[in-house]
Amino acid sequence: MATIKDVAQRANVSVSTVSKYxxxxxxxxxxxxxxxxxxEELDYKVNPFARMLKTHKSYSVGVLLxxxxxxxxxxxxxxxxxxxxxxxxxxTIACYSASHGLERDYLKYLIxxxxxxxxYIPERLTAGEYRELTMGxxxxxxxxxxxxxxxxxxxxxxxxVDAACDAVCWLxxxxxxxVAAIMGSMSAFTAxxxxxxxxxxxxxxxxxxxxxxxxxxxxxxxxxxxxxxxLMALPVRPTAILTTNYDxxxxxxxxxxxxxxxxxxxxxxxxxxxxxxxxMMSPTLPTVQQxxxxxxxxxxxxxxxxxxxxxxxPQMVRPKSLLVGIDRR
Amino acid sequence: MATIKDVAQRANVSVSTVSKYxxxxxxxxxxxxxxxxxxEELDYKVNPFARMLKTHKSYSVGVLLxxxxxxxxxxxxxxxxxxxxxxxxxxTIACYSASHGLERDYLKYLIxxxxxxxxYIPERLTAGEYRELTMGxxxxxxxxxxxxxxxxxxxxxxxxVDAACDAVCWLxxxxxxxVAAIMGSMSAFTAxxxxxxxxxxxxxxxxxxxxxxxxxxxxxxxxxxxxxxxLMALPVRPTAILTTNYDxxxxxxxxxxxxxxxxxxxxxxxxxxxxxxxxMMSPTLPTVQQxxxxxxxxxxxxxxxxxxxxxxxPQMVRPKSLLVGIDRR
DNA sequence: TTGAAAGCGATACCAG
DNA sequence: CTGGTATCGCTTTCAA
Numbered sequence: 001m002a003t004i005k006d007v008a009q010r011a012n013v014s015v016s017t018v019s020k021y022x023x024x025x026x027x028x029x030x031x032x033x034x035x036x037x038x039x040e041e042l043d044y045k046v047n048p049f050a051r052m053l054k055t056h057k058s059y060s061v062g063v064l065l066x067x068x069x070x071x072x073x074x075x076x077x078x079x080x081x082x083x084x085x086x087x088x089x090x091x092t093i094a095c096y097s098a099s100h101g102l103e104r105d106y107l108k109y110l111i112x113x114x115x116x117x118x119x120y121i122p123e124r125l126t127a128g129e130y131r132e133l134t135m136g137x138x139x140x141x142x143x144x145x146x147x148x149x150x151x152x153x154x155x156x157x158x159x160x161v162d163a164a165c166d167a168v169c170w171l172x173x174x175x176x177x178x179v180a181a182i183m184g185s186m187s188a189f190t191a192x193x194x195x196x197x198x199x200x201x202x203x204x205x206x207x208x209x210x211x212x213x214x215x216x217x218x219x220x221x222x223x224x225x226x227x228x229x230x231l232m233a234l235p236v237r238p239t240a241i242l243t244t245n246y247d248x249x250x251x252x253x254x255x256x257x258x259x260x261x262x263x264x265x266x267x268x269x270x271x272x273x274x275x276x277x278x279x280m281m282s283p284t285l286p287t288v289q290q291x292x293x294x295x296x297x298x299x300x301x302x303x304x305x306x307x308x309x310x311x312x313x314p315q316m317v318r319p320k321s322l323l324v325g326i327d328r329r
Numbered sequence: 330m331a332t333i334k335d336v337a338q339r340a341n342v343s344v345s346t347v348s349k350y351x352x353x354x355x356x357x358x359x360x361x362x363x364x365x366x367x368x369e370e371l372d373y374k375v376n377p378f379a380r381m382l383k384t385h386k387s388y389s390v391g392v393l394l395x396x397x398x399x400x401x402x403x404x405x406x407x408x409x410x411x412x413x414x415x416x417x418x419x420x421t422i423a424c425y426s427a428s429h430g431l432e433r434d435y436l437k438y439l440i441x442x443x444x445x446x447x448x449y450i451p452e453r454l455t456a457g458e459y460r461e462l463t464m465g466x467x468x469x470x471x472x473x474x475x476x477x478x479x480x481x482x483x484x485x486x487x488x489x490v491d492a493a494c495d496a497v498c499w500l501x502x503x504x505x506x507x508v509a510a511i512m513g514s515m516s517a518f519t520a521x522x523x524x525x526x527x528x529x530x531x532x533x534x535x536x537x538x539x540x541x542x543x544x545x546x547x548x549x550x551x552x553x554x555x556x557x558x559x560l561m562a563l564p565v566r567p568t569a570i571l572t573t574n575y576d577x578x579x580x581x582x583x584x585x586x587x588x589x590x591x592x593x594x595x596x597x598x599x600x601x602x603x604x605x606x607x608x609m610m611s612p613t614l615p616t617v618q619q620x621x622x623x624x625x626x627x628x629x630x631x632x633x634x635x636x637x638x639x640x641x642x643p644q645m646v647r648p649k650s651l652l653v654g655i656d657r658r
Numbered sequence: 659t660t661g662a663a664a665g666c667g668a669t670a671c672c673a674g
Numbered sequence: 675c676t677g678g679t680a681t682c683g684c685t686t687t688c689a690a
Contacts, residue, residue, distance in 0.1 A: 049381035050667035379683035
């Protein structure tokens with residue numbers, strides 16, 4: 001591989017001049033041309049490592065998230081990645097697969113690779129752990145979709161409480177008396193908020209709370225599948241169920257099909273995420289559609305602002321979810 | 330930030346000794362302890378950039394793919410990422426969103442960041458372009474899911490021809506006389522193979538080819554949606570349709586629901602990818618299930634082998650797809 | 659084993 | 675503008 005030195009020699013200029021040329025500084029046209037030619041002839045490429053060593057910048061952004069199986073995260077990420085790349089950053093991604101140990105390890109590891117900033121969808125990390133892990137290496141951080149209590153950074157969340165509340169209210173207003181809910185792990189911020197939304201709806205509609213109707217599990221297929229069975233095994237079955245993410249919704253619907261339970265004739269269901277999938281069902285499944293692309297875009301924007309040196313107080317934005325499929329039934 | 334020099338000073342040893350300690354060399358226990366302590370007291374972290382500059386290794390692997398919206402790619406990636414990380418590599422990911430320009434640019438860019446290897450799901454890049462872009466910087470490459478004709482590297486593909494053929498044969502054997510197909514862009518390898526499978530099935534069952542029954546588009550929602558409308562507008566409608574990826578399947582089913590066309594009573598449909606989603610429908614949608622996780626695992630394995638210096642001839646592996654949902658109707 | 663010193667390949671300051 | 679040079683922080687001979 002040719003180095004900047006080789007280019008300088010070949011173009012009969014100093015390395016400083018070559019460096020200036022590369023980085024868009026002022027160079028006399030004649031020399032510039034010589035350098036350009038030398039670069040081409042030698043097929044010279046800057047060595048990114050050497051550059052990073054001097055500039056302390058990798059143009060790399062870490063993305064730490066629990067999974068990529070659901071299109072929800074995939075879409076969010078795709079938008080984010082695109083926006084960041086526009087500004088010259090690439091994304092180093094790590095999925096911790098809902099494992100607390102991995103979540104810690106990966107966070108530590110990502111930081112150690114020299115990323116310039118981080119977008120983080122947290123689950124079970126605590127504020128204490130976070131501080132310990134990031135001590136010393138303070139890089140811009142945006143929390144996305146969820147947040148660690150007491151870690152005060154830029155954050156992008158949705159209106160989990162309102163969305164869950166509205167969904168449950170809608171079910172109740174349809175005449176359902178016993179509305180159940182299948183929740184993700186309470187160690188996830190979103191699960192806690194959606195539960196709060198569920199409770200608020202009951203309160204608002206004056207419906208007593210029955211803890212047999214709330215299933216807590218993980219945000220995964222199995223939880224939806226088994227949660228449905230568990231609810232159907234109740235002495236008094238629920239008449240409707242709210243799921244709280246994509247995987248559990250799929251799991252629940254699969255269990256329902258296998259048991260021959262008709263949706264919505266036998267049990268009403270309100271899904272969450274990926275409305276495009278559920279709107280292909282007939283009749284359409286009412287679904288909470290989170291603004292995932294918007295979320296990704298905002299996270300990127302917030303991070304870029306910090307990366308550009310902005311020093312204001314931490315921002316929080318909360319784009320709103322949409323309830324779809326609740327009209328045309 | 331403390332440097333290796335600071336640690337050496339504090340521990341009263343030379344930098345070489347510290348370096349050796351860090352990298353697992355032989356160091357007298359007494360000195361090792363002193364170094365350990367100094368590192369802890371100073372909260373020393375190796376500077377990854379400096380290390381890369383010397384070792385020419387970034388422990389970073391590039392992943393270039395067309396999209397992440399479909400769980401197909403998400404799952405594939407998740408498995409790959411996990412395996413690579415086990416060996417100390419992290420993934421830098423780039424989605425080219427089915428744009429040829431981006432595909433080129435991102436490939437070039439990824440290489441310029443100093444990745445040690447690349448997993449690439451190509452679409453429209455040609456062998457010539459590939460050679461031009463990678464000239465000089467020859468790094469291990471694994472082609473995944475698709476391949477560029479004439480670029481001879483390790484490759485992981487599925488049995489697209491057989492899978493599509495079997496699916497169409499199954500439809501024909503169910504008594505369907507006019508089986509249509511909605512294809513992705515012929516610039517994608519998988520689309521070409523699946524078309525070949527479709528044609529082979531017709532041949533095998535002695536059914537004449539009717540080009541009105543083959544819709545070519547992109548591997549996206551709109552193609553499925555519009556493709557369905559186009560096929561339904563035909564003077565003589567197809568009695569069954571094969572879709573060839575997840576997004577088009579969703580698109581098609583959505584269009585069907587909106588038009589009140591019942592699946593499979595009015596039109597038979599054979600889907601592709603993400604069988605877990607389609608198996609929640611009732612009745613279950615017959616679906617070609619590709620071994621996406623297996624594919625991801627194999628790609629990681631192949632790449633790791635090269636990263637470890639293996640020099641054998643390029644390998645090609647083709648794990649088989651499964652036809653699901655074709656029994657219990 | 660340990661340490662001194664020579665790079666790795668760029669950037670950026672400073673003098674000319 | 676241009677060029678010499680110190681420097682970024684680490685790894686790696688090579689002697690001792």
